Amino acid sequence: MAKGEEKALRPKRAIERRGLAITGACVLLVAVLVLTLIFMVASRGLATFTTDGTPFASFMTGTTWNPHQNDANGIPLVGALPMIAGSFSVTLLSCLIALPFALGSAIFVVEVNPTFGTRVFQPLTELLVGIPSVVFGLVGLRIIVPWTRSWAGGTGYGILSGSIVLAFMILPTVTSLSIDAIRAVPQSYRDGSYGLGCTRWQTIAHVVLPSASSGILTAVILGMTRAFGEALAVQMVVGNAAQIPTSLTTPAATLTSVITTSMGNEAMGTVYNDVLWSLALVLLIMSLVFILIIHIIGRKGAPRG
Amino acid sequence: MMAGHSTSMGVEDVNLYYGDFHALKDITLDMPANQITALIGPSGCGKSTLLRCLDRMNDRVQGCRVEGRITLGDEDIKDIDPYDLRRRVGMVFQHPNPFPLTIYENVVYGLRRQGRRPKSELDGVVESTLRRVGLWDEVKDKLKASGLSLSGGQQQRLCIARALAVDPEVLLMDEPTSALDPISTSLVEELASELAHDHTVVIVTHNMQQAARISNQTAFFYLGELVEVGPTAELFVRPKKKQTEDYLTGRFG
Missing domain, CATH: 1.10.3720.10 (MetI-like)
Known part of the structure; x- marks a missing residue:
């Protein structure tokens, strides 16, 4: 009797687990996408300050937008x-x-x-x-x-x-x-x-x-x-x-x-x-x-x- | 400022329809000054509907049509501007509904909408009305607190103070204690009796003991009809109609 019950439960448990896996994967995928998007924009965006050597202040407060050229100090003209x-x-x-x-x-x-x-x-x-x-x-x-x-x-x-x-x-x-x-x-x-x-x-x-x-x-x-x-x-x-x-x-x-x-x-x-x-x-x-x-x-x- | 100019109200052959539904049938009832009239009856019998006719709150309901004559003193309420009427005939609702404003602003809300008034006058009204409803000692140190921060019973007394602040002649109460605990209920009942000294009070209630305790006159409604009306003591002890007796003894309702 107990054995029979367990047998009947097993496929239901498997369905439960599969449902959890599918919905969980969807959540994970969305979360990963959002986080990688933020990471990508941040890493590229920060390159201006890290690799190109533009001071953050001159980006935020500069008023000249001409990224193809540098100013007298060799800093790109990227005032945003x-x-x-x-x-x-x-x-x-x-x-x-x-x-x-x-x-x-x-x-x-x-x-x-x-x-x-x-x-x-x-x-x-x-x-x-x-x-x-x-x-x-x-x-x-x-x-x-x-x-x-x-x-x-x-x-x-x-x-x-x-x-x-x-x-x-x-x-x-x-x-x-x-x-x-x-x-x-x-x-x-x-x-x-x-x-x-x-x-x-x-x-x-x-x-x-x-x-x-x-x-x-x-x-x-x-x-x-x-x-x-x-x-x-x-x-x-x-x-x-x-x-x-x-x-x-x-x-x-x-x-x-x-x-x-x-x-x-x-x-x-x-x-x-x-x-x-x-x-x-x-x-x-x-x-x-x-x-x-x-x-x-x-x-x-x-x-x- | 409590002038004590109570005015009786009366309805004569009033019929009310919600679209095709005939909700009130040939109601004639006098509500004498300085007395409490209780309207009782099972749910859906029209007692709240009648109450809402008295200050023309039904005007706002789409498809609602009222026929017959309703009087405030000697005046037909059709001849009174509805906004003036609602100042003279105040209403307290089933569920305490203070505005999401401070306690002070809740009390003076109606006065402020009538035009500018000196602060000293408003202060005076706040104190006298809150004293009248027995709330002053509980809230005098937190008049700037939100009206919603009070307990249910305090909120209902605040709503009564708010209604009193515009100095009405009649006070309509629509099951004012149905959402309150027993202690708050008895406070509101005492208050209603006290207010009847200088107001006409009409109270709708589901609670027959309440009607018996505080009212001078009771009207029993059933399916949109006024079955019986009489002095409360008489109606409760010797109802003339079978339906009234059945309702009072709990055989239906």
Whole structure:
């Protein structure tokens, strides 16, 4: 009897073990991929400072980007500050442009007309997510760049055009996460406010939005992560001039736009190639910082309600 | 600031529909000033629905239609701006729902939304209302702490203070103790009796002992109809209708 039971169990145990092995291997593979990716970008990116002898400070604060040449001291001209400034400018500005629209439509969808919101508006924004970035870039080239040129003069390429294109791209992300955040505010808060004779807008401004603020902040930072990392659409409209941006409407460059423009043209192992990896490393670290911030907000915002 | 201007409420031939569902049928009921009216009955009998008609909270429910006349004093509440009405007819909910704000800001929330007021006035209201609900000694040293940091019973008393701060004439309580422990429950019950000195109190309750303990008048609802209403002592001792007796003796409900 006992022997028979053991026999019946054996194939089940084998299936259990096989399942564990297969799923475990998937986890391991993903973990290894992520770690090797970070290691690869880091090792190549650090070569600029270790083998090519560029001081870290002159990379982070230098304002001249001309990696083919050396300065008087024989140090390559690889100042990344223009691109770092460019990336942060388009990121912040695009969020500033997108946030009012995202927040406004999120409030409309949750508080004003939920039926229209879920039936029409949300599918529409999801459509926006699926549009490839090159299409956004093209629209930017055809419409936004000429528009900027029409009133600001110059070429029309620059941080403003890049930010507007990015704002369109991050709008669905920020909107749908803001909708989730506002929807998660307990109905009892609204009842409490209405019960005291407050109007809808007082309730939204003083109870709903403050309660949803950590979720909305998460939405903004996820939008920033996306804006910071977007390459193609920005490259098409930002002007690609590696200089410290002096105005929003003069050509500039971002970390991503310089990498995409130059990576294919520079041979492995050259200073130019190494320093592009350094730019990628800066991008990677910034993305990690964004994700870290989201986790911190999530943990602080969690014990509510 | 507690003016003590209590006003009676009345409903006359009120019918309420949620879409096609007829939730309240020909309800007529007087809720006299300075008294506690208890609404009892099994779940889904319409007692909470009726309560929410009194301050027009049902206006916010899609597909909800109210017919008939509801009065606050001599006024038809249809003629009162709903926001003014809800200031005059305060509500305490089933689950304590303080805002995620400080204790102080919870109390003055309604006042602040009515316009700017000097800080001294707000301070006075905070102290007097918190004293009134018996919370002052417990929280006076932590008015800047979050309202959510209080215990359930304290939160409910904070919600009552919040409702009192806008000086309502009527106080509606929707099963205010169903989420509370026995000690907090008795504190809230005492408070309700005390508040009836200068307010009209209408309380929905599942707890028949509670209705018996604190109310002056009890109305028994069943399937959207008002089966019987009368002075509490009379209704509990000598119910006139069979359904009331069955419910009170626990044969259903």
